[in-house]
Amino acid sequence: MTDRRKFLKSTIFGGLAVSTSSVSGLACSTKPSPKKPIVISTWNHGKEANAAAWEVLSNKGRALDAVEKGVMVTEADPDNATVGIGGFPDRDGNVTLDACIMDENDNCGSVAFLQNFKHPISVARKVMEETPHVMLVGEGAKRFALSQGFEEENLLTPKAEAAWKKWLENQEYQPEINIENHDTIGMVALDENGHLSGACTTSGAAWKMHGRVGDSPIIGAGLFVDNEVGAATATGLGEFVIKICGAHMIVELMRQGYSPQEACEQAVNRIVKKYPNDYKNLQVGFLALNKNGEYGAYSIHKGFNFAVRAHDQDDLIDAGHYSG
Numbered sequence: 001m002t003d004r005r006k007f008l009k010s011t012i013f014g015g016l017a018v019s020t021s022s023v024s025g026l027a028c029s030t031k032p033s034p035k036k037p038i039v040i041s042t043w044n045h046g047k048e049a050n051a052a053a054w055e056v057l058s059n060k061g062r063a064l065d066a067v068e069k070g071v072m073v074t075e076a077d078p079d080n081a082t083v084g085i086g087g088f089p090d091r092d093g094n095v096t097l098d099a100c101i102m103d104e105n106d107n108c109g110s111v112a113f114l115q116n117f118k119h120p121i122s123v124a125r126k127v128m129e130e131t132p133h134v135m136l137v138g139e140g141a142k143r144f145a146l147s148q149g150f151e152e153e154n155l156l157t158p159k160a161e162a163a164w165k166k167w168l169e170n171q172e173y174q175p176e177i178n179i180e181n182h183d184t185i186g187m188v189a190l191d192e193n194g195h196l197s198g199a200c201t202t203s204g205a206a207w208k209m210h211g212r213v214g215d216s217p218i219i220g221a222g223l224f225v226d227n228e229v230g231a232a233t234a235t236g237l238g239e240f241v242i243k244i245c246g247a248h249m250i251v252e253l254m255r256q257g258y259s260p261q262e263a264c265e266q267a268v269n270r271i272v273k274k275y276p277n278d279y280k281n282l283q284v285g286f287l288a289l290n291k292n293g294e295y296g297a298y299s300i301h302k303g304f305n306f307a308v309r310a311h312d313q314d315d316l317i318d319a320g321h322y323s324g
């Protein structure tokens with residue numbers, strides 16, 4: 001393994017990073033410039049979210065502002081059933097939201113089990129910027145949001161309420177995350193100045209137990225950023241992302257020399273290996289970006305896609321997958 005790491009390090013970073021050329025008889029070192037700015041985000045709604053993030057990034061804005069603005073688009077979409085307004089409620093009919101954000105200086109903020117605020121990501125940013133804490137939950141998060149001028153509104157749309165009432169007919173007490181269809185948005189970006197930031201926001205698993213919190217607001221699970229190395233985010237059944245500390249694991253693997261793609265694959269493999277009886281029935285997808293603007297994605301099952309936006313790119317890409 002040590003040899004493999006050395007090899008990876010030298011090929012991925014070392015090999016790419018330095019080449020020697022001779023210009024007018026003078027030897028000089030050139031570094032291929034990182035691909036920046038760039039933003040990547042989960043699922044097909046990521047395209048629209050990336051467009052908002054790109055407005056910031058293409059104007060030389062900060063990655064932190066880009067990811068906040070980007071995921072706010074998804075939070076505000078009432079047709080999206082697992083983020084912000086329109087999110088499917090818990091089994092008791094409450095829409096409860098989780099979100100976190102992390103910047104290039106290792107600052108982070110998070111809210112969980114927050115109700116009645118359309119933009120939990122912005123409340124999470126305020127937790128990061130205006131409090132000495134990382135995470136506020138429930139009633140305390142609500143009081144803080146109100147104190148910061150956020151306004152309460154009902155997030156249970158008629159469509160989500162109808163879906164909940166239909167679910168009530170059978171009441172299968174299992175949080176629902178099917179394999180093809182998730183909508184949590186995780187977004188990571190590298191800005192013109194070479195700084196990384198990330199954001200992740202969700203209403204979580206539909207029909208979850210009241211009070212359940214998933215991976216999305218957990219720094220290190222649903223999101224992690226280290227400006228020296230890279231950033232990663234997750235989607236899918238959060239319990240299994242938390243169990244392996246998914247996003248943190250991916251960033252640490254990138255630190256050791258794994259490419260974003262390899263690091264995402266390793267994280268999925270870890271879930272498969274540790275939970276051989278569970279992985280067949282659940283989906284988890286990871287997304288990662290490194291300092292060079294290289295990205296990767298991988299999921300347990302087929303169906304996970306992600307959106308990429310850069311100067312030369314505006315794509316929706318199917319991620320590789322372990323099975324199915």
Ligand code: SD4
Pocket residue numbers: 082177181182183184202203204205213214215216234235236237238239
């Ligand atoms: C959660 N990871 O609460 C979130 C849900 C999700 O796509 O990603 N859905 O577990």
